[in-house]
Amino acid sequence: MRKPAKILSKAIWIAIMSIVSLLFAYPFLYSILGSLMLKEDFGNMGTLLPMPEVVTLKNYAYVFSVDGGIAPLLNSLQRAAWYTFITVTMSVLCGYVLARYEFRGKKFFIISIIAAQVVPSVLTLIPSYILVSRIPFMGGNNWMGQGGHGLINNKLMLYLPLGWGSLLWVFLFTQSMKSFPRAIEEAAEIDGCGFWRMMFRILLPLQGPIVAVIAINTALGNWNDWLTPFLYINNVADSTLTAWLATLTSNLQQFGDKDYPKVFAMATMAVIPPFLIFLFFQKYIIQGIASAGIKG
Amino acid sequence: MTATIDTMQRKKRRHSLRTRREMRRAYLILLPFFLYIALWNLVPLLYGLYLGFTEYNALGSSPRWIGLSNFKTFFSVPEYGTLLWRQIWMGMLALLCNTVISFILALALNVNSRIKGLFRTAIYVPNVSAVSATTAVFVALLNPLANQGLNKIITALGGTAITWSYSQFWMVFWIVLYFVWQRVGPAAIIWLGGLQGIDPSLYEAAKVDGANFWQQVRFITIPGLKFIAMYILLTGIIGAMQMFDVVMFISKGNPFGQTDVLMYRIYRDGFINFNLGMAGAESLMLGIVTVIFALGYLWLQKRSDDE
Numbered sequence: 001m002r003k004p005a006k007i008l009s010k011a012i013w014i015a016i017m018s019i020v021s022l023l024f025a026y027p028f029l030y031s032i033l034g035s036l037m038l039k040e041d042f043g044n045m046g047t048l049l050p051m052p053e054v055v056t057l058k059n060y061a062y063v064f065s066v067d068g069g070i071a072p073l074l075n076s077l078q079r080a081a082w083y084t085f086i087t088v089t090m091s092v093l094c095g096y097v098l099a100r101y102e103f104r105g106k107k108f109f110i111i112s113i114i115a116a117q118v119v120p121s122v123l124t125l126i127p128s129y130i131l132v133s134r135i136p137f138m139g140g141n142n143w144m145g146q147g148g149h150g151l152i153n154n155k156l157m158l159y160l161p162l163g164w165g166s167l168l169w170v171f172l173f174t175q176s177m178k179s180f181p182r183a184i185e186e187a188a189e190i191d192g193c194g195f196w197r198m199m200f201r202i203l204l205p206l207q208g209p210i211v212a213v214i215a216i217n218t219a220l221g222n223w224n225d226w227l228t229p230f231l232y233i234n235n236v237a238d239s240t241l242t243a244w245l246a247t248l249t250s251n252l253q254q255f256g257d258k259d260y261p262k263v264f265a266m267a268t269m270a271v272i273p274p275f276l277i278f279l280f281f282q283k284y285i286i287q288g289i290a291s292a293g294i295k296g
Numbered sequence: 297m298t299a300t301i302d303t304m305q306r307k308k309r310r311h312s313l314r315t316r317r318e319m320r321r322a323y324l325i326l327l328p329f330f331l332y333i334a335l336w337n338l339v340p341l342l343y344g345l346y347l348g349f350t351e352y353n354a355l356g357s358s359p360r361w362i363g364l365s366n367f368k369t370f371f372s373v374p375e376y377g378t379l380l381w382r383q384i385w386m387g388m389l390a391l392l393c394n395t396v397i398s399f400i401l402a403l404a405l406n407v408n409s410r411i412k413g414l415f416r417t418a419i420y421v422p423n424v425s426a427v428s429a430t431t432a433v434f435v436a437l438l439n440p441l442a443n444q445g446l447n448k449i450i451t452a453l454g455g456t457a458i459t460w461s462y463s464q465f466w467m468v469f470w471i472v473l474y475f476v477w478q479r480v481g482p483a484a485i486i487w488l489g490g491l492q493g494i495d496p497s498l499y500e501a502a503k504v505d506g507a508n509f510w511q512q513v514r515f516i517t518i519p520g521l522k523f524i525a526m527y528i529l530l531t532g533i534i535g536a537m538q539m540f541d542v543v544m545f546i547s548k549g550n551p552f553g554q555t556d557v558l559m560y561r562i563y564r565d566g567f568i569n570f571n572l573g574m575a576g577a578e579s580l581m582l583g584i585v586t587v588i589f590a591l592g593y594l595w596l597q598k599r600s601d602d603e
Contacts, residue, residue, distance in 0.1 A: 013407070013409075018415075021415050021419070024422060025418055027433040027434070027437075044443070045448075094325060094330075101321070119583075120586045122582050124341055124344060126576055127343040128340040130343070146358075160336075162333050220424055226427065242429055243428070250545070252432060252435045267432055270428075271429050274425060275424065277424070279417070
C-alpha cells in the first residue's frame with residue numbers, strides 16, 4: 001500500500017518540477033527559435049513559441065561578421081580572461097599573506113575587506129564616471145583634467161577598473177587556508193623552496209578547488225557585467241557583447257525598425273558560454289555561493 | 297647557562313628577522329592591490345560625498361559648491377520622495393517574492409533523486425545569463441499588438457489583448473516576475489544548503505518525542521535557517537534598493553513614470569541629463585537609506601535573538 005503511494009507522489013513531484021523547469025527555460029527557447037527566423041517572418045509566428053518557417057543562420061552570420069559582433073565577442077572573452085587572471089593572483093597572494101603572516105595592521109586589512117562589502121555601489125557610480133572623464137593627460141585633458149574626455153570611450157576602461165567586490169575572494173582564500181596543513185609549507189621551506197615557487201608550484205595546485213571557485217565566478221561575473229562597458233564605451237568595436245546587447249535591447253522599445261531575430265542571435269551567443277561553464281562546473285559555482293553565504 | 301642564553305638570543309634574533317621579512321613581504325603584496333582598489337573605489341566614494349553639495353552640469357567644467365541646496369530640492373520636490381518610496385516598495389516586493397519562492401523551490405529540491413540536477417540547472421541558468429541578454433525576450437513577449445507575443449496566446453484562448461505598458465499593475469508584475477526568474481537560483485541553492493545542514497537526528501528525536509510536522513518546522517527548521525535567512529535578506533536589501541536595470545529594460549518607467557525608481561532617476565540625471573550634482577545628492581540619499589535598512593534589519597535580527 002505504501003509503495004504505490006510513494007511512486008505516485010514522486011510522479012506528481014516530477015510533473016510539477018518539469019512544468020516549473022519549462023517555465024524557467026521558456027525565454028531561452030523563445031530566444032533560440034526567434035534567432036533562427038528572418039526579420040520579416042517574426043511578425044507572423046506560432047502561438048506559443050516563434051516557429052521559423054524558413055530556418056536561417058543569417059543572424060548568426062551577422063554575429064560573427066567583422067562589422068557585426070565579432071569585435072565585442074572577442075572583447076568579452078579578453079575582458080573575462082584578464083579579470084579572472086588578476087583576481088586569482090590577488091586572492092591567492094593576499095589571501096595567503098593574511099592567513100599565515102603576522103604583521104602590524106593585519107586586522108585593518110581584514111576589517112576593510114569586510115566593510116567594503118556593505119558599501120552600496122550607487123555611491124560610486126556617478127563620481128567614478130566624472131573622475132574617469134577627468135584623468136589628467138588622457139583623451140585631450142590638460143594636467144588639471146580639463147578640456148577633454150579622459151578615459152571615456154577608451155578601450156582601457158574594459159580592463160582597468162577593479163571593484164572592491166573582488167576583495168570577497170581574498171577573504172574566501174584566507175578562510176580556506178585555515179584548513180590547509182602548515183606541514184606542507186614547512187616541508188617545502190626546509191627543502192629550500194622560495195616564496196614565489198611555493199605559491200605557484202605548491203599552493204596553487206593543492207588549493208585547486210578554491211582557485212576554481214574564484215576563477216569561474218569571476219569569469220561569469222565579468223562576462224555578464226554589462227553596466228561598466230555600457231557606461232564608459234559607446235562604440236561597438238570597443239564594447240563587449242553584453243554591453244552592446246544593453247544598447248540593442250533599449251532600442252527595441254523605441255519606435256522604428258525592430259530587428260528582434262538579430263538581437264536574439266546576439267543574446268543567444270552571450271548566453272551560451274556561461275551556460276556551458278555552468279553545465280561543466282556547477283559544483284564550483286554552487287560552492288562559491290555557499291561559501292559566500294558562510295560569511296554572513 | 298651562558299650557552300643556553302646565547303642560543304635563546306640567537307633564536308630570538310632569527311625569529312625577529314623572519315617576522316621582519318614576513319612583514320616586508322606582506323606589505324609588498326597587500327599594498328599595491330589595496331591601493332589600486334582604493335584608487336578605483338575609495339576616491340570616488342569620497343568625491344561623491346563632495347559632489348552632492350555642488351552644482352555641476354557638464355563634464356569639462358568644475359563643480360560649484362552650493363551647500364545643502366540639492367538636498368533642499370530633494371526634500372521639497374515631491375517627485376524625489378515618490379521615487380525613493382517606489383524604490384523601497386518595488387524592491388521589497390521583488391525581494392519578498394524572491395525569498396518566498398526560492399524557499400519553496402528549495403523545499404521541492406530537498407529530495408534524493410537523480411533528476412534533481414536537471415531541475416536545479418533549469419532554475420539556475422537565468423542567473424548566469426546577463427540581464428541585458430535575457431530582457432529582449434520579455435520586451436518581445438509584452439508587445440501590445442493582438443497577434444504578437446503573449447497577446448497571441450491570450451487571444452487564442454479567447455481573451456482580449458492587453459496593452460501592458462499602459463498599466464502600472466502589469467509593469468510592476470513583469471518587473472517582479474523577471475527579478476524572481478533571474479535571481480531565484482542562488483537564493484534557492486543557499487536555502488537548500490541550509491536545509492541540508494540541519495542535523496537529521498534532531499528530526500528523529502523530535503518524532504520520538506511526538507512532535508508533529510509544524511512543530512518540527514517551528515522548533516527545528518526555522519531556528520536552523522536563521523543565519524541563512526539573514527544572509528539572503530541582507531544581501532537582498534542592498535541589491536533591491538539598487539534595482540534599476542530591470543526597470544530600464546522592461547518598463548522604462550512607463551506608464552508615465554509610474555514604475556520609475558530613484559536608482560533609474562540617478563542613472564538618467566547622471567548620464568543623460570548631466571545634472572551631476574543632483575545625481576550625486578540623490579546617490580547619497582539612496583546610499584544612506586540602503587545602509588539604514590540593512591542596519592535596521594540587523595538590529596531587528598539581533599533583538600529577536602536576544603529574546
